Amino acid sequence: MGDVVVVGAGPVGLTAALAVRALGRPVTVVEAGAMDRIRPGSRAIFLHRATLQILERIQPGLGHELSSHGLGWSTKRTLYRGREVFRRTYPPPSPNALPAATSLPQIVTERVLHAACIDAGVEFIWNSEVTKATASPTGVRIESGAGVIADARYVIAADGARSAVRESAGLHLEGPRTSNAFVIVDTAEDPAEPLPLERVFHYEHPAVGFRNVLFVPFAGHWRVDLQCNADDDPDAFSGVDGVRQWLPKVMPAKYAERVTWVSTYVFRQAIANSFVDATRRILLTGEAAHVFAPFGARGLNSGVADAFVAVKAIDAALDVDPSAAEQLINQFAQSRRAAAERNRAASSTALTHLVASAPSTRLIRRAAAALAPVMPSAGRWLDAAPYGPPLGAPDSDGMQY
Numbered sequence: 071m072g073d074v075v076v077v078g079a080g081p082v083g084l085t086a087a088l089a090v091r092a093l094g095r096p097v098t099v100v101e102a103g104a105m106d107r108i109r110p111g112s113r114a115i116f117l118h119r120a121t122l123q124i125l126e127r128i129q130p131g132l133g134h135e136l137s138s139h140g141l142g143w144s145t146k147r148t149l150y151r152g153r154e155v156f157r158r159t160y161p162p163p164s165p166n167a168l169p170a171a172t173s174l175p176q177i178v179t180e181r182v183l184h185a186a187c188i189d190a191g192v193e194f195i196w197n198s199e200v201t202k203a204t205a206s207p208t209g210v211r212i213e214s215g216a217g218v219i220a221d222a223r224y225v226i227a228a229d230g231a232r233s234a235v236r237e238s239a240g241l242h243l244e245g246p247r248t249s250n251a252f253v254i255v256d257t258a259e260d261p262a263e264p265l266p267l268e269r270v271f272h273y274e275h276p277a278v279g280f281r282n283v284l285f286v287p288f289a290g291h292w293r294v295d296l297q298c299n300a301d302d303d304p305d306a307f308s309g310v311d312g313v314r315q316w317l318p319k320v321m322p323a324k325y326a327e328r329v330t331w332v333s334t335y336v337f338r339q340a341i342a343n344s345f346v347d348a349t350r351r352i353l354l355t356g357e358a359a360h361v362f363a364p365f366g367a368r369g370l371n372s373g374v375a376d377a378f379v380a381v382k383a384i385d386a387a388l389d390v391d392p393s394a395a396e397q398l399i400n401q402f403a404q405s406r407r408a409a410a411e412r413n414r415a416a417s418s419t420a421l422t423h424l425v426a427s428a429p430s431t432r433l434i435r436r437a438a439a440a441l442a443p444v445m446p447s448a449g450r451w452l453d454a455a456p457y458g459p460p461l462g463a464p465d466s467d468g469m470q471y
């Protein structure tokens with residue numbers, strides 16, 4: 071029986087596997103997809119410095135390598151009904167320090183983590199969809215439709231929002247779903263004539279029926295998020311034809327011909343009822359444990375923290391008696407669930423502000439926009455609110471997400 075099996079080769083599973091190898095233990099990753107699969111869309115494009123620092127602790131150089139593939143935007147701007155209410159430009163980061171954040175497609179993050187795993191000696195079992203995880207007080211057996219895949223003393227479930235491991239362990243996600251849909255578009259930058267590297271948020275953009283629009287640059291592309299109204303049919307704004315209707319009204323028309331991904335989301339704000347099963351052998355991490363709306367970028371960033379803390383707990387638990395081991399695993403479950411509660415509260419604050427279903431929220435936003443030219447704090451508030459509260463101080467595990 072191996073010490074640790076990780077289910078899922080997404081960014082969180084790959085991080086967990088690397089962390090296990092960094093502690094000198096063998097590890098196997100079991101993944102439903104093929105090694106050469108191409109996952110669609112940019113998805114998690116924002117890696118915070120806190121995450122790059124964790125990756126540096128796991129493997130020195132890894133945070134820097136990821137940031138070398140990403141880009142940093144140093145200017146942020148916010149507009150209200152077409153009028154700028156906030157602008158800030160940060161000084162360039164010091165050449166050898168980790169940047170405040172880096173923006174790159176999730177698939178590139180996964181590629182870099184996968185290459186690091188191969189170098190570190192992580193074993194992979196591809197094309198193997200786990201359908202069942204049976205835990206006992208001494209370990210876990212994982213199976214696919216074809217039979218037993220592996221036995222391990224601990225299993226880290228990193229198999230995403232629909233986690234079969236979580237469901238098999240009798241755990242489930244709990245939490246609400248938003249009613250507003252968001253249309254998310256990736257469009258390729260024109261290297262011959264690039265737009266300035268600025269993150270720009272428009273409250274109630276006049277060119278698209280006063281809907282909110284967010285622009286975020288990431289390596290080679292722009293992410294454009296359009297917030298549909300509650301009574302919109304999101305299909306009318308989605309797909310190649312739908313996007314052609316509105317994108318040229320908010321960006322130079324050529325970007326409508328450079329679209330590489332369009333997706334429509336109704337976000338769920340859900341957390342697993344427990345991050346560990348009854349036997350304390352299956353630990354949930356990443357989207358297997360929680361799903362958040364992406365405003366504030368708390369999904370992948372907090373998943374990396376889950377993976378790091380889970381591996382530390384397992385590493386310690388492997389060397390102690392069963393009751394001390396249970397305690398260590400419980401500590402992981404409690405501290406990461408508490409972190410998920412904080413992250414959900416933060417992304418809910420952002421979402422409530424964006425959706426503004428209460429007329430008072432719209433009124434306050436309008437008042438802040440009117441005051442912004444004479445009261446800079448009103449502009450600052452309008453700029454920050456779509457991403458939720460800032461990161462707090464590190465928790466007892468040293469994690470900010």
Ligand SMILES: Cc1cc2nc3c(=O)[nH]c(=O)nc-3n(C[C@H](O)[C@H](O)[C@H](O)COP(=O)(O)OP(=O)(O)OC[C@H]3O[C@@H](n4cnc5c(N)ncnc54)[C@H](O)[C@@H]3O)c2cc1C
Nearest residue numbers: 078080081082102114115200229230356357367369370371
């Ligand atoms: C539009 C959008 C934008 C986002 N933007 C951000 C952002 O800017 N910043 C941020 O931090 N986060 C963001 N997120 C969230 C981020 O994408 C997720 O948090 C991240 O993908 C979760 O990683 P994961 O490894 O937990 O799960 P996943 O990436 O879903 O990986 C799960 C892996 O498990 C595999 N798997 C699934 N089931 C099984 C099974 N039964 N057996 C074996 N393998 C299995 C899958 O094939 C996959 O490889 C965004 C999400 C979306 C949808």
